Amino acid sequence: MGRKFVVGGNWKMNGSKAQINDILAFLKSGPLNQDTEVVVGVPAVYLDYVKTNAPANVEVAAQNCYKAEKGAFTGETSPAMLKDLGVNWVILGHSERRQIFGESDELIAEKVAFALSNGLKVIACIGETLQEREAGQTEAVVFRQTQAIADKIQDWSNVVIAYEPVWAIGTGKTASPQQAQDVHKALRDWFSKNISAEVANAIRIQYGGSVTGANCKELGSQPDIDGFLVGGASLKPEFVNIVNARQ
Ligand code: PEP
Numbered sequence: 001m002g003r004k005f006v007v008g009g010n011w012k013m014n015g016s017k018a019q020i021n022d023i024l025a026f027l028k029s030g031p032l033n034q035d036t037e038v039v040v041g042v043p044a045v046y047l048d049y050v051k052t053n054a055p056a057n058v059e060v061a062a063q064n065c066y067k068a069e070k071g072a073f074t075g076e077t078s079p080a081m082l083k084d085l086g087v088n089w090v091i092l093g094h095s096e097r098r099q100i101f102g103e104s105d106e107l108i109a110e111k112v113a114f115a116l117s118n119g120l121k122v123i124a125c126i127g128e129t130l131q132e133r134e135a136g137q138t139e140a141v142v143f144r145q146t147q148a149i150a151d152k153i154q155d156w157s158n159v160v161i162a163y164e165p166v167w168a169i170g171t172g173k174t175a176s177p178q179q180a181q182d183v184h185k186a187l188r189d190w191f192s193k194n195i196s197a198e199v200a201n202a203i204r205i206q207y208g209g210s211v212t213g214a215n216c217k218e219l220g221s222q223p224d225i226d227g228f229l230v231g232g233a234s235l236k237p238e239f240v241n242i243v244n245a246r247q
Helices: 017-029 044-053 079-084 095-099 105-117 130-134 138-150 177-194 197-202 216-220 238-243
Strands: 005-010 036-042 058-062 089-092 121-126 159-163 204-208 227-230
Touching: 005 159, 005 204, 005 238, 017 036, 017 044, 017 238, 036 044, 036 089, 044 058, 089 105, 105 121, 105 138, 121 138, 130 138, 138 159, 138 177, 159 177, 177 197, 177 204, 177 216, 216 227, 227 238
Parallel strands: 005 036, 005 227, 036 058, 058 089, 089 121, 121 159, 159 204, 204 227
Antiparallel strands: none
8 A cells, every 4th residue: 555644634724823823732632643644724814833843753734825926816825925934734625615615516626636746735625515425426426526627637646635524623523433434435446447556655635624633543543544634622632632533
């Protein structure tokens, strides 16, 4: 397999300097498994602060960016601005961006392509709603979301896919290890069929949706789960246990 485990924290719109200092303190004392890549997704206004104060083994991600270098896009952040701060990662296509802010598959794919072409690494989020799962559309939805990205990029080496069933995000309902593994395996097969065997073998697919210190080990032992994207629990010291799930 040889895929490096990668655990992301998505702080969402949470935090203050005081709370961030607490988070940085538990990240610093860890200890964090050296074989796991750790990336924290930080609100835009705190990116510089976290980049300056995070330990060297913790990378920093923005939670969004736009698909233009600069200009009349009030309220947006460009990949060039992130690079200027030394921020090398961005989370794109989170279900909250899709659902609350109306971001389409196509816009997300354009953002992914633009971020990659500007040297950022991307955590690209996909996942089905409860209604879609109950209608038996899970695979069709995640394949459609992935195909939209595939239409715009050629090189997947700086992309991590985060499979996040929408019904599991922030709800306390986790996909069972088998449910998650089934979708991850289906995605890897999709990559093999539609992109290449090499990309299918190399691409890292995180699971996200109510991951906790209590359920991370079993989820992380599935063969096609290469890490996690963690919301609520990334604000708490148990995040260290999640980073270390594969130890
Ligand atoms: C997320 O925000 O990506 C997420 C998975 O949230 P939570 O872990 O809180 O479900």
